[in-house]
Structure formats: structure tokens, C-alpha cells
Amino acid sequence: MFALIATRCLADSTVDRTQLPIPDVEPKGYTELDVRNVEPPEPYKALKPPEGAPNVIVFLLDDVGFGQSTLFGGLVEMPTLDAIAEQGLVYNRFHTTAVCSATRTALLTGRNHHQNNMGSIAETATAFPGNTGMRPNYIAALPKILRYNGYKTAMFGKNHEIPPWQTGPAGDQTLWPSQVGFEKFYGFFGGETDQFQPVLVDGVTRIKTPRTEGYHFTTDMANQTIDWLNLQHSYNADRPFFVYFAPGAAHAPHHAPKEWIDKYKGKFDMGWDALRKEVFERQKKLGVIPKDTILPPMPDGVARWSSLTSDEKKIFTRQMEVYAGYLAHTDHEIGRVVDSLKKTGEFDNTLIFYIVGDNGASAEGNRNGSFNSLAFYNGIEEDPKFILDNLDKLGSEDSFGHYAKGWAIAGDTPFVWMKGTASDFGGSRNGMAVSWPDGIKKDKNVIRDQWTHVVDIAPTVLDVAKLPEPKEVDGVKQIPMAGKSFVASFNQPNAESKHKVQYFELGGNRAIYKDGWFARVIHWPLWEDTKKFSTLQDDKWELFDITKDFSLANNVADKYPDKLKEMQKLFDQExxxxxxxPIDDRTLERMNAEIAGRPDAMFGKKTLTLYSGAKGIPENSFLNIKNKSFDxxxxxxTDNVKxxxxxxIAQGGNFAGWSLYVKNGVPTFEYNWLGYEYTPITSKSPLKQGDNEIVVKFRYDENGKGGKGNNAGLGKGGNAYLYLNGNLVGEKFIPNTIASLYSLDDGVGVGEDEGGAVSKAYKAPFIFNQDIESVTTSIVD
Incomplete structure (x- = not known):
């Protein structure tokens, strides 16, 4: 229960807010029999924050590079971001952790990602401290702190902070938004969702996928946010709010209304090499990078634009047009939320953090980009011809695309690397604009170059709200926040940076910052297999003086060997x-709970029986039948066969999965391999009146050649057999199977295929119209 406190204490400055929840006032005892003879006490009211505490909104984008928005020199027009900057400030040395889950938990707690046990993304949790995915009780999230102090709190969009075995409908909800302090949540739990057919949760309830014409999730979540803000203004205008608005954009799948994509037709025909140079020159003119910044060469792993074929250029430019339209559309929807604040008069007293990316631009599209970005998670390099043949569908609901890695490197200008490379600012430096008309005095110098980090957001919010960092929450002693408030920089352009030391680590890419020095290891680029690079023991450290070298272009390790040793020692301590x-540089292997060694919702089960009503079950809450034989x-x-x-039952969605369904009384088992191959096995016989038993037996071909791009026995094919009431009614060889992941959000459902449709033979959700007694899945050794 969130505390209530007597009115007389509302303005009492002696209230101890370091212990949350604040204890209730002990009620007075009475001896008088008749209430009419007693003066009533003051009524109990909700505790309010200190006088003058502002509203707070955090807008956090996903997978956006430092140099992609026009504010930071790019070509993607983001007028809302520009307006926030014009009204307030621009931070050009703000840092993230280089990957989404880690950045998000650091933002909401003020602690480093490994302190939160989120050393990578939630889906790759392991058994080791720092990577378990389970935020400890000695770290209370900012929304809980604010709510206990009287704020109204809400979250909209991407969460991605819950360990995968807890996201299911029957999972432990201790880390769900409603339990960490958000009164309202509307969004999704995974790393991504289909923007046209999202898998959504409202509060603690999985809701039906919206299927209205012209639907787009970013628009939906903006509508939900505006409605919630208007409700607060109507009923709680005397209490400040904290809103966390985190769209899926611009993470894959790159989905946008066609009219937004078409706005960028031809804008990127120059290619990523030329774009990078143009952005670099524009950044210097805008002042978002120093004029003496050096543009390092693009990494060798990126094809030069001049070496590409005309078809490749056609594919790649369209991919970037889709991404640009997606990002611009998102900024437009954020603008609608900001406009709603102006209409209600809340804008001036709202502190807005507009963070342009939870990490750098993503190279998960590899060399060619993709029509189906799930290919990346399954170790598949998509055939460019397939993309070319479907080019007009990119960005639509019929695609699940991602752009080629060359655009990511150009998007991270003036840096070299990208998302996932925590040891390069291309992975960890993101633009940020801050607005607060009532608290930030208008200044000609809008650029702030204080060194800041995502862990600094929480202490900054507490600072402006005049709230102390709690020492105890829910009876648990708290560890101190790692972040430092940067409120002083709001009105002092030359304020000293309080954030003096910061480590970075993700998948072996690691670095340490201290007072203008930066030592780092580039262990491996995201698009490559770690086996192609040095071992952790053999990694070579580099050193940079970033007071003179904004883009990390000049390695001075040989010049200052003692400083490098000092920095390496500091990294070890941090x-x-x-x-x-221990550092874990495994990649796709960690998507498999058995390999990673993390808890699993199945607890070693080899058989799972589900009944009617079992829906919205995430992949990690279902038997892992990938790379295995199963029944x-x-x-x-049925009382009406025809x-x-x-x-x-179905698992996955449009772009990967399997489904057992019935059409006009005839059962079919169908396997969808990444939208490239559909293998249906349809019964030769229809169901019979009354009770029926349908059995699918899949036998994995461990000794087979395997599917395209697969290795080490993963993703191979196998024979599938379909039985109806004891009779073999169909069989077929499935050439390729999913090696690592069906979907980051679209799970398992009995009696329907919610989210996207696995098969093209029906339209989701295709609800079963007869009775289902049970569905049993079993792993066969």
C-alpha cells in the first residue's frame, strides 16, 4: 500500500522522506460515545511532493544514432526535438550503456546496469551476478520513489526490463511496471514488437492485438498518454506526474505509415559514405561537435558505396527511407503529447528529457539489411534478391525489416562503431534535449558539454523535485545511486561535470572513463562472430584524451603507457x-536458457499440457522445442465438422513460427521458417463428429546438412508426421527450422494465433470455434 498521511503533515518539512513509504500518522483514540459531541479530525489525504516539484516526462527513443536527427546534423527531420532544444538545452556528451535493457534499467534506478543485474538484454540473462536479469530489492526504481512521495506515475511503450521467464501470464510479477512504481502501464515487454500488430499489456493484463484500419502502435501509445495526462489534469492538477514514454521506434521492425516513408524518397541516394561526410560537416557548423573533431575512417567490415551493385543501392536506399520515415513519424507523435501539455497549461512546469536513443544506431541488419530482421537472431544472412523482390513492401505490415549496417555507421557520425559496442561512443553516446521553462532560464548558449550518463537522470529528477535519495524502501536498505545530478548545468553553461568515473561493458566490449581520459577495448563488432576476434585475455587496450579528441580518432596508448595502466587498474576495480x-562475450548462445544457465519457466520439464484459455505465453514460458524432436x-x-x-495452438507470428489449425474441418500443421519457407502438412482426412485426437511428430535431423547459414547442429530440418485419431494422414520434410528465436514478443496461444499470423492460410487471430480439451507438447530424446 502506498502511504496516506494526515493533512497537518503535508507541509511539514520535518517529514523524513529517506524512509519509504512514509509511515502513517498514528490515529488519535477517543472515549466519547457520540460522534456528535466530538470535533472531527482533519481528513487523511495523499502525501504530496515538496512545494514546486515539477512534472517530469522522459521520452526515450530506441536504436537511434548520434548523427541521425537534424538537431545533431542528420537528415531525419524531427521538429519536436528541435523545438524542445530551442526551448531548452542540448547535451552532446550524454551516454547510455550501448544496449536497450541495460540502459532502461539504469535510467529508472540511477544505478549501473550490472548493479541492476542487467549486463546485457533481458533475454540473455545468465546465472552470474551482474547478469541474472533480476533487479535486487536494495535498488528501488525512480517511479516507486516518486509515487511514495506523492507523484502520479505512468509508463507507455517498451519495457524490456523483466527477465524472460517472468513475462508470462502465470509468471512472478515482482518486476512488472505496476510493481516497480507505475500506476499505469500500456506497452510491451520484449525487445521489439510489430508496430502494426503489437502484442500488448495494459496494467497486468494481456490485451487483444488492436486490428483497426490504419493502426500504428506509436500513434496508439501517444493517444493513451494524452488521455492519461488529461485525466490527471482533470482530477489531480495539484499533484505532479512522472511519465516514461518509450516507443518501440526506431528499433526493428522498421514500420511506418507509407506517407511518412515517401517523404524521404531519394534523400539518401548519395549512400552512407557520402552521408557520413555530409553529417560530419553539418555537425561542426551546428556546434554539436568541436570544429577540430576528426572523422575516423569507416570500419573495414562495411562495404564502400561505390563497390555496390545498382540493385544493392536500390535496396539499401529504400531501407534508409523506411527508417527515416519511422523516426520522423515517432517525433511527430511525441509532438502531439507535448502539444497536449501546452493545451492544459502544464508544459512550462514540466521537465522534459528527450533522449534520442537508448544506444547508438543498430547494425543488426548486417551487410544487406533484411526484410525479416528475425533472421539476425537466428544466424541467417538474408538473400538480397529476396529483399529486392519484396522492396515495395518494406516498412509495411508485410515486412519486419532492418537497414544495412552501413547506415548504422553513418548514423553514428562522427564515431566509428555502433549499438553493442559499449567501448565506442558510436554505441554509447546519444543526443539529448532538455526543456523546463519554469526552471531553465533562456540562454543563447543552448549546448551543454558536461559529461553525463543515463544513470544521472534519476538523481537529477530527485534534485529538481527536492526529494532526498531514500535510504530505505519497503523495509530494505538501499545502495547509493551511481549517478550524479546535473541540475547545476541547467542554468550554468560552464558548470563542472559531477560524473567523474564511468565504466562500460557489454559482451566483452569494455571501457573506462575518468576526468577526460577514456581507455577501451574493441573486443568484437556486433555483426561479427566473437570467434573471429581475439580472446578476452588477448584484447588490446587503447587510450584517448577526449578533452582534445571528441570522436576517439587518436589512440595515445603508446604515448601515455602509465596512464593506460592506471585506467586499466581502475576498470578492474569498477x-x-x-x-x-566474469565477462560473458557469448552472443546468440545466451538466447537459449539451457546454454546460458538462467532460470527457465519450465524448470526442466519435458512435457507441458495447456488448456483452453492459455494465451499470451512468451517463448521463455513454453517448452524449448527448437533444435529438438518433439510431439x-x-x-x-466438434459438433459440426465442416x-x-x-x-x-500456434507459436510465433508472421515472420517465424508454427501452427496447428483447422480449416473447414481439415487439420493442418504448418511451419514458417522466417517467412522464407512455409511447409504445410494437411490431413488427407477431415475430423470426425465428436472427440478427436490430432498428433504431430517432428523428428529433428541432427545429422543433416542443416539450413542456410546454420552451423553446430542448429536450425536443421526434420521429418514431420501428422496423425488423426491414430491414423497417419500426412507427412513432409521441413527443410529448415528456427535455431534461436521465434519472436521477441509474439508467443504461444491455445485456441487462437494472437499477434501476427504464422500461416498465410488464415487471418489472425483465427479463433478456434469448437472445444479444446488440452494440448500437450513433449520433447522427445
């Missing part, structure tokens, strides 16, 4: 203190 060691047994009943239709 790594120990924050549970960074599927469904018991159903009119029997619908999905009995």
Missing part, C-alpha cells in the same frame, strides 16, 4: 565493485 566479472498432441471436440475452423 568491474569488481559492479559485478561485471504435439491436441484433444478437441464448420470447424481456427487455430488449436
Amino acid at each position: 568491474a569488481f565493485d559492479n559485478h561485471v566479472y 504435439l498432441t491436441a484433444k478437441i471436440s 464448420d470447424t475452423n481456427g487455430v488449436i
Whole structure:
């Protein structure tokens, strides 16, 4: 329960806010029998924050590079971002952790990502401290602190902070938004969702995928945010709010309304090499980078634009047009939220952090980009011809695309690397604009170059709200925040940077910052297999003086060997203190709970029986049948064979998965390999009246050649057999299977295929219209 406190204490400055929740006032006892003879006490009211505490909104974009918005020299027009900057300030030395889950938990707690046990993304948690995915109780999130102090709190969009085995409908909800301090949550839990067919949660309830014409999730979440803000203004105008607005954009899948994509037709025909140079020159003119900044060469792993074929250029430019339209559309929807604040008069007293990316631009599209970005998570390099043949569908609901890695490097101008490379500012430096008309005096010098980090957001919010960092929350002693408030920089352009030391680590890419020095290791680029690069023990450290070298272009390790040793020693200490060691540089392997060694919702089960109503089950809450033989047994009943239709059970969605369904009384098992291959096995016989048993037996071909791009026995094919009431009614060889991941959000459902449709033979959700007794899935050794 969130505390209530007597009115007489509302303005009492002696209230101890370091212990949360604040204890209730002990009620007075009475001896008088008749209430009419007693003067009533003051009514109890909700505790309010200190006088003058502002509203706070954090807008956090996803997978956006430092140099992609017009504010930071790019070509993507973002007028809302520009307006926030014009009204307030621009921070050009703001840093993230270089990956989404880690950045998000650091933002909401003020602690480093390994302190939060989120050393990577939630789906790659392990058993080691620093990487378990389970935020400890001695770290209370900012929304809980604010709510206990009287703020109204809400979150909209991407969460991605919950360990995968807890995201299911029957999972432990201790880390769900409603439990960490958000009164309202509307969004999704995974790393991404289909923007046209999202898998959504409202509060603690999985809701039906919206299927209205012209639907787009970013528009939906903006509508939800505006409605919530208007409600607060109507009923709680005397209480400040904290809103966390985190769209899926511009993470894959790159989805945008066609009219927004078409606005960028031809804008990127110059290619990524030329774009990078143009952005660099524009950044110097704008002053967002020093005029003496050096533009380092693009990495060798990126093809030069002049070496590409005309077809490749056609593919790649369209990919970037889609991304630009997606990002611009998102800024437009954020603008609608900001406009709603102006209409209600809340804008001037709202502190806005507009953070342009939770990490740098993403190279997860590899060399060619993709029509289906799930290919990346399954170790598949997509055939460019497939993309070319479907080029007009890019950005639409029929695609799940990502752009080629060359655009990511250009998007991170003036830096070299990208998302995932925590040891390069291309991975960790993101633009940020801050606005607060009532608290930031208008200044000609809008650029702030104080060294700041995402962990600094929480202490800054507490600072402006005049709230102390709590020492105890819910009876648990708290560890101090790692971040430092940068409020002083709001009105003092030359204020000293309070953030003096910061480590970085992700997948072996590691670095340490201290007072203008930066030592780092580039262990491996995101698009490459770690096996192609040096071992952790053999990594070579570099050193940079970033007071003179904004883009990390000049390695001075040989010039200052003693400084490098000092910095390496400091990294070791920070790594120990924050549970960074032992470093885990495994990649796709960690998507598999069995390999990673993390808890699993199945707890070693080899058989799972689901019943009617089991829906919205994430991949990590279902048996892992990938790269294995399995049996599927469904018991159903029908009173009208010819009119029997619908999905009995399905896993995944449009772009990867499998489904057991019935059409006009005839069962079919179908496997969808990344939208490239559809293998349906349709029964030779229809169902019979009454009870039926449908069995699918899949036998994995461990000794086979495997699917395209697969290795080490993963993603190979196998024989599938379909039985109806004990009779073999169909069989077929499935050439390729999913190696690592069906979907980051679209899970398993009994009686429907919610989210995207696995098969093109039906339209989701294709609800089963007869009775399902049970569906049993079993792993076969």
C-alpha cells in the first residue's frame, strides 16, 4: 500500500522522506460515545511532493544514432526535438550503456546496469551476478520513489526490463511496471514488437492485438498518454506526474505509415559514405561537435558505396527511407503529447528529457539489411534478391525489416562503431534535449558539454523535485545511486561535470572513463562472430584524451603507457565493485536458457499440457522445442465438422513460427521458417463428429546438412508426421527450422494465433470455434 498521511503533515518539512513509504500518522483514540459531541479530525489525504516539484516526462527513443536527427546534423527531420532544444538545452556528451535493457534499467534506478543485474538484454540473462536479469530489492526504481512521495506515475511503450521467464501470464510479477512504481502501464515487454500488430499489456493484463484500419502502435501509445495526462489534469492538477514514454521506434521492425516513408524518397541516394561526410560537416557548423573533431575512417567490415551493385543501392536506399520515415513519424507523435501539455497549461512546469536513443544506431541488419530482421537472431544472412523482390513492401505490415549496417555507421557520425559496442561512443553516446521553462532560464548558449550518463537522470529528477535519495524502501536498505545530478548545468553553461568515473561493458566490449581520459577495448563488432576476434585475455587496450579528441580518432596508448595502466587498474576495480566479472562475450548462445544457465519457466520439464484459455505465453514460458524432436498432441471436440475452423495452438507470428489449425474441418500443421519457407502438412482426412485426437511428430535431423547459414547442429530440418485419431494422414520434410528465436514478443496461444499470423492460410487471430480439451507438447530424446 502506498502511504496516506494526515493533512497537518503535508507541509511539514520535518517529514523524513529517506524512509519509504512514509509511515502513517498514528490515529488519535477517543472515549466519547457520540460522534456528535466530538470535533472531527482533519481528513487523511495523499502525501504530496515538496512545494514546486515539477512534472517530469522522459521520452526515450530506441536504436537511434548520434548523427541521425537534424538537431545533431542528420537528415531525419524531427521538429519536436528541435523545438524542445530551442526551448531548452542540448547535451552532446550524454551516454547510455550501448544496449536497450541495460540502459532502461539504469535510467529508472540511477544505478549501473550490472548493479541492476542487467549486463546485457533481458533475454540473455545468465546465472552470474551482474547478469541474472533480476533487479535486487536494495535498488528501488525512480517511479516507486516518486509515487511514495506523492507523484502520479505512468509508463507507455517498451519495457524490456523483466527477465524472460517472468513475462508470462502465470509468471512472478515482482518486476512488472505496476510493481516497480507505475500506476499505469500500456506497452510491451520484449525487445521489439510489430508496430502494426503489437502484442500488448495494459496494467497486468494481456490485451487483444488492436486490428483497426490504419493502426500504428506509436500513434496508439501517444493517444493513451494524452488521455492519461488529461485525466490527471482533470482530477489531480495539484499533484505532479512522472511519465516514461518509450516507443518501440526506431528499433526493428522498421514500420511506418507509407506517407511518412515517401517523404524521404531519394534523400539518401548519395549512400552512407557520402552521408557520413555530409553529417560530419553539418555537425561542426551546428556546434554539436568541436570544429577540430576528426572523422575516423569507416570500419573495414562495411562495404564502400561505390563497390555496390545498382540493385544493392536500390535496396539499401529504400531501407534508409523506411527508417527515416519511422523516426520522423515517432517525433511527430511525441509532438502531439507535448502539444497536449501546452493545451492544459502544464508544459512550462514540466521537465522534459528527450533522449534520442537508448544506444547508438543498430547494425543488426548486417551487410544487406533484411526484410525479416528475425533472421539476425537466428544466424541467417538474408538473400538480397529476396529483399529486392519484396522492396515495395518494406516498412509495411508485410515486412519486419532492418537497414544495412552501413547506415548504422553513418548514423553514428562522427564515431566509428555502433549499438553493442559499449567501448565506442558510436554505441554509447546519444543526443539529448532538455526543456523546463519554469526552471531553465533562456540562454543563447543552448549546448551543454558536461559529461553525463543515463544513470544521472534519476538523481537529477530527485534534485529538481527536492526529494532526498531514500535510504530505505519497503523495509530494505538501499545502495547509493551511481549517478550524479546535473541540475547545476541547467542554468550554468560552464558548470563542472559531477560524473567523474564511468565504466562500460557489454559482451566483452569494455571501457573506462575518468576526468577526460577514456581507455577501451574493441573486443568484437556486433555483426561479427566473437570467434573471429581475439580472446578476452588477448584484447588490446587503447587510450584517448577526449578533452582534445571528441570522436576517439587518436589512440595515445603508446604515448601515455602509465596512464593506460592506471585506467586499466581502475576498470578492474569498477568491474569488481559492479559485478561485471566474469565477462560473458557469448552472443546468440545466451538466447537459449539451457546454454546460458538462467532460470527457465519450465524448470526442466519435458512435457507441458495447456488448456483452453492459455494465451499470451512468451517463448521463455513454453517448452524449448527448437533444435529438438518433439510431439504435439491436441484433444478437441466438434459438433459440426465442416464448420470447424481456427487455430488449436500456434507459436510465433508472421515472420517465424508454427501452427496447428483447422480449416473447414481439415487439420493442418504448418511451419514458417522466417517467412522464407512455409511447409504445410494437411490431413488427407477431415475430423470426425465428436472427440478427436490430432498428433504431430517432428523428428529433428541432427545429422543433416542443416539450413542456410546454420552451423553446430542448429536450425536443421526434420521429418514431420501428422496423425488423426491414430491414423497417419500426412507427412513432409521441413527443410529448415528456427535455431534461436521465434519472436521477441509474439508467443504461444491455445485456441487462437494472437499477434501476427504464422500461416498465410488464415487471418489472425483465427479463433478456434469448437472445444479444446488440452494440448500437450513433449520433447522427445
